[in-house]
Amino acid sequence: MATPKFDVTKHILVPKHTIISERERKQVLEKYNITYKELPKILVNDSAIKHLKPKVGDIVKIVRASLTAGETIYYRGVINA
Amino acid sequence: MDDVLKEYSKQLPIKIIDEVKKSVPKNVSKSKLKEIMENILEEYKSMKVAFGESVGLISAESIGEPGTQMTLNTFHFAGVSEMNVTMGLPRIIEILDCSKSLSTPMMEIYLTSPLNKGKGIKEYAEKIKETTLGECIKEVSVNLGNSTIEVETDDNKMNILKITKNKIIKIVNTSLKGYTVKESGNLIILKPRGKEDTVNNLFKTKEKIKSIYVSGIKGITQVLPVKKGEEYVIVTAGTNLKEVLGMEGVDSSRSFSNDIREINSILGIEAARQSILNEVTKVIDVQGLNVDVRHIMLVADTMSISGLVKGITRYGVVSEKSSVLARASFETPLRHVINASISGEKDELNSVVENVMLNQVIPVGSGVPKLVVRKE
Structure with missing residues (x-):
């Protein structure tokens, strides 16, 4: 896929994605009492995280705008496409 | 006041805290505020969905019941009668099945100034049209x-x-x-x-x-400048999000398509989830029905959990189920049973449907906790 001329991350449908650190990663998995495999997934080549240059095995933190809570935090594990 | 609220920001959603900020008088004392917050927190905790609650079933009922009242095939005319859009039940099915070809693909193109004031919009629209x-x-x-x-x-x-x-x-x-x-x-x-x-x-x-x-842009068969609120937008029949967002004069942060697969490939999985939510809500609102967003959110989350958008069909979400019996109970039972027997699949009976079939306690509500005996 060619790089688009527009900024994907600026689109209103796209929430903010960040790759979390090793320490935070442990906290997340501990908080929800799950293993990495049980997390929801996101593809490595997903347009919204391409600029972050993710690696397979990373955890992406997503801050969504939510109608019910104002803001919610969601985590997705990066997998191979 | 902010200090006290900050303490609770980890435990309460932002929306509730903002509401408290708005409705509590400015000169409230610290201890009073703390009391209020404690009460809110308690109330909030008691409102949470209980562990083991079958939320999926409740969602299915809550979306399905209004679905029976939906007009079977309504067409909503966007501005002029030339352009019609699938609405009602067929559209809901289209979204939830995540169909590859939509019956009425559509885009809403927002524009930057001065085009959004309606200046030269007609010529611009002609330029977009294939x-x-x-x-x-x-x-x-x-x-x-x-x-x-x-x-x-x-x-x-x-x-x-x-x-x-x-x-x-x-x-x-x-x-x-x-x-x-x-x-x-x-x-x-x-x-x-x-x-x-x-x-x-x-x-x-x-x-x-x-x-x-x-x-023009390939795939766009009709264009229609429409006034929406204060500004002018172009509604098109046919979509090509990638080309349109790259165009000069287009507000690439707000324009969108109604094709969820297309949004997934161009804006990513999170955008696709949000747009499933938006599209379903739109249809339900037009019909004058009322469904809590939480139910639609659950569906959207389920569809996007694997990183790809999967429809609620036997090829999509259902094929992901780990249990053979659960898959077989949805559609084409023979195929699933035969395939499972060829590959020697094992059914752990961890979910609901297979346990209903076998007349066992289902893991829902009080059926979730198990008794474990420690061997000394």
Whole structure:
């Protein structure tokens, strides 16, 4: 896929994605009492995280705008496409 | 006041804290505020969905019941009656099944200033629309005497699109092999190269000429400038999000398509999830029904959990289920049972459906906790 001329991350449908650190990663998995495999997934080549240059095995933190809570935090594990 | 609220920001959603900020008087004492917050926190905790609650079933009922009241096939006219959009139950099915080809693909293109004030919007809309040669010509005729094809161009239309005759000649030249293209007077004349063409072939080419692509964005068949609130937007039939968002004059942060698969490939999985939510809510609102967003959120989350958008079909979400019996209970039971027996699949009976089939306690509500005996 060619790089688009527009900024994907600026689109209103796209929430903010960040790759979390090793320490935070442990906290997340501990908080929800799950293993990495049980997390929801996101593809490595997903347009919204391409600029972050993710690696397979990373955890992406997503801050969504939510109608019910104002803001919610969601985590997705990066997998191979 | 902010200090106290900050303490609770980890335990309460932002929306609730904002609401407290708005409704509590400014000069409230710290201890009073703390008391209020403690009460809110307690109330909030008691409102949470209980562990083991079968939320999926409740969602299914909550979306399904209004679905029975939905008009079966309504068309919503966007502005002018020329353009119609699938709404109602067929659209809901389309979204939740995540169909590859939509019956009415559509885009809403927001524009930057000065276009969003309506200045020059008509010309701009024409520029977006996919135009074929057939639309910028008045007449095509076959001259049997010289065995040539004569094309009479429509100057009005060409002016709007800002295309010159030379450009058309160039386009025709590159897309039609074996013809020499010449301009003579107000006509464009196509002559077969080499020996004369048969009459049959000439007529075939005549039809072919009409569908040559001239300008605009491929896939967009209709455009319609519409006033939405304060500004003007362009509603299109047909989508091509990638090209449109890259165009100058388009507000690439707000324009969107109604094709969820397309959004997934261009804006990513999170955008697709959000747009499932938006599209379903839109249909339900138009019908005047009322479904809590939480139910739709659950569906959208389920569809996007694997990183790809999966429809609620036997090829999508259902095929992900780990239990053979659960899959077989949805659709095409024989196929699932046969495939499972070929590959020697094991059913752990961890979920609901298979346990209902086998008349066992289902893992829902009080059926979730298990008794474990420690062996000494």
